[in-house]
Amino acid sequence: MSGEFSITSLRGGATAAILSADLDIKTRLAQQTATRWFERRLSLRSPLDPPLPERPGRPAKPELVPPKAVGKRSLHTVNGRLATLHAIAHIELNAVDLALDIVARFATEPVPNSFFDGWMQVAFEEAKHFRMVRGRLNEMGADYGDMPAHDGLWQAAHSTRNDxxxxxxxxxxxxxxxxxxxxPSLQAKMRETGDLESAAILDVIYNDEKGHVAIGAKWFRFLCARERKDPAATFQQLVRANFRGSLKAPFNDIARAEAGLTPSFYRSLTSTSYA
Incomplete structure (x- = not known):
């Protein structure tokens, strides 16, 4: 626990949070590091920063299985809602580590400090989301780790670790x-079943996620502009090289466009284009 208070750099704090297998400490470290960075009380990096791990720290559970081994979930049963919330908790936990990883891994990139501001805001909010969803699981008599989860999110990050x-x-x-x-459809189904508490949590997540996509789009366009590349064409090229499978409709075109992700980016990558 004492390590929480000896962080001197943003990269060091982000890496320490990634390394932690205790999820309470992980989320607290992520938020503490973000707050200290926003207050400009940390340097960007230090020679004492620990090396980044191949994989983030995790507790013994949940068991990680292939994506196809995670069954379909009906929101009309309590068990189905628990399984859905567990899956969301798993996504949010991975999102914490992914936001921290983009900061720690790319701390030597020639980008403005506002790049790191954006991603530490994402890390702070993803930690909040994980706690909210885990708290809801606890209220319903369950906990994160009670059910299997898949590992696809971290695999996607691993494939892009050098770019x-x-x-x-x-x-x-x-x-x-x-x-x-x-x-949005998940929120509506939660409301239909009378689970207004879970729907309210999804509302917070949805509104924050718009901002996260906007941060991604902003910096993607920044890097493309610096290299004089067309953003939509570059996106398609990188997705085909680094992402397995095709993108699945339906798309929330309005919310995506509000975040700076217009249809010209993703329409040609949908499953129908590979038929």
């Missing part, structure tokens, strides 16, 4: 943007 532009294309502009597509 910041590719990381931005895959994580915020595909994985986070997918949340904008599926969350």
């Amino acid at each position: 910041l532009t590719a990381r931005l294309a895959v994580v915020p502009l595909i994985l986070e943007a997918r949340g904008l597509d599926v969350t």
Whole structure:
């Protein structure tokens, strides 16, 4: 626990949070590091920073299985809602580590400090989301780790570990943007079943995620402009090289466009284009 108070750099704090297998400490470290960075009480990096791990720290559970091994969930049963919330908690936990990883891994990139401001804001909010969803699971008599989860999110990050532009294309502009597509219908179904508490949590997540996609789109366009590349064409090229499978409709075009992700980016990558 004492390590929480010896952080001297942003990269060091982000890495310490990634390394932590205790999820209470992980989320607290993420938020503490973000707050100290916003207050300009940390340097960007230090020679004493620990090396980044291949994988983030995790507790013994949940068991990680292939995506196809995670069954379909009906929101009309309590168990189905628990399974859905567990899956969301898993996504949010991965999102914490992904935001921290983009900061720690790319701390030597020639980008403005406002790049790190944006991603530490994302890390802070993803930690908030994980706690909210886990708290809801606890209220319903369950906990994170009670059910299997899949490992696809971290695999996507691993494939883009050497290319910041590719990381931005895959994580915020595909994985986070997918949340904008599926969350509104999930909220509506939660309300239909009378689970207003879970629907309210999804509302917070949905509104924050718009901002996360916007941060991704902003910096993706920044890097493309610096290299004089067309953003939409570059996005498509990077997705085809680094992302398995095709993008699935329906898309929340309005929310995506509000975040700076227009249809010219993703329409040609939908499943029908590969038929």
